[in-house]
Amino acid sequence: xxxxxxxxxxxxxxxxxxxxxxxxxxxxxxxxxxxxxxxxxxxxxxxxxxxxxxxxxxxxxxxxxxxxxxxxxxxxxxxxxxxxxxxxxxxxxxxxxxxxxxxxxxxxxxxxxxxxxxxxxxxxxxxxxxxxxxxxxxxxxxxxxxxxxxxxxxxxxxxxxxxxxxxxxxxxxxxxxxxxxxxxxxxxxxxxxxxxxxxxxxxxxxxxxxxxxxxxxxxxxxxxxxxxxxxxxxxxxxxxxxxxxxxxxxxxxxxxxxxxxxxxxxxxxxxxxxxxxxx
Numbered sequence: 001x002x003x004x005x006x007x008x009x010x011x012x013x014x015x016x017x018x019x020x021x022x023x024x025x026x027x028x029x030x031x032x033x034x035x036x037x038x039x040x041x042x043x044x045x046x047x048x049x050x051x052x053x054x055x056x057x058x059x060x061x062x063x064x065x066x067x068x069x070x071x072x073x074x075x076x077x078x079x080x081x082x083x084x085x086x087x088x089x090x091x092x093x094x095x096x097x098x099x100x101x102x103x104x105x106x107x108x109x110x111x112x113x114x115x116x117x118x119x120x121x122x123x124x125x126x127x128x129x130x131x132x133x134x135x136x137x138x139x140x141x142x143x144x145x146x147x148x149x150x151x152x153x154x155x156x157x158x159x160x161x162x163x164x165x166x167x168x169x170x171x172x173x174x175x176x177x178x179x180x181x182x183x184x185x186x187x188x189x190x191x192x193x194x195x196x197x198x199x200x201x202x203x204x205x206x207x208x209x210x211x212x213x214x215x216x217x218x219x220x221x222x223x224x225x226x227x228x229x230x231x232x233x234x235x236x237x238x239x240x241x242x243x244x245x246x247x248x249x250x251x252x253x254x255x256x257x258x259x260x261x262x263x264x265x266x267x268x269x270x271x272x273x274x275x276x277x278x279x
Contacts, residue, residue, distance in 0.1 A: 123172030
């Protein structure tokens with residue numbers, strides 16, 4: 001390996017040496033916080049008093065401060081102040097997450113309990129990680145929130161940008177293949193099935209600071225593989241968007257939108273010609 005290449009790697013590493021902590025440390029923080037908030041995901045940790053939980057929260061607050069200090073040069077406020085503000089908002093996030101779990105349990109006949117949702121449902125973990133990442137992004141922390149949501153994406157197949165704005169009681173059923181873009185706005189009591197994309201009509205870089213993704217109002221159901229695109233596209237409240245629908249324009253409240261396809265069923269016994277599907 002050439003010395004010139006080694007020097008190039010060193011120069012670039014040195015210029016970014018204090019930019020971010022390791023991804024593994026970031027993942028550990030979000031996993032440790034989940035285990036503390038929801039004992040359903042870890043039977044190894046027992047607490048016998050509120051004081052013990054308070055102490056563990058203080059340890060995690062210290063850990064977050066260590067993670068954020070590496071980015072102090074990239075934010076205007078003190079990263080210690082940001083960590084304190086994040087933990088001050090944690091009770092509100094916690095209550096939202098319980099309502100998300102309740103919405104998933106209520107919306108899925110296969111769910112036997114809220115405990116099952118929290119411990120086993122990929123949609124809940126994706127929402128949990130999004131809400132943590134969204135709060136940190138709101139405090140001006142760069143990149144780290146995206147690392148968090150990409151961690152959830154890798155584990156669950158659900159891709160939620162931390163910049164999206166999502167209301168209360170979100171129900172993600174199954175989840176695999178869901179994409180929610182950066183400037184998406186989702187209201188309260190929305191239910192989203194697998195394969196749904198809330199995306200942009202254009203990927204032009206100059207549109208990065210504009211609203212590129214749709215708005216989904218309250219009490220909307222988005223069935224599997226629906227694709228909704230565009231920053232001016234609004235799905236009116238109490239609407240149902242059927243499976244495989246492709247939308248690039250708004251629909252009014254109380255709409256039912258569905259894709260119509262022709263399916264034929266015939267008997268093999270009545271046909272003399274061989275059936276040959278060539279792919």
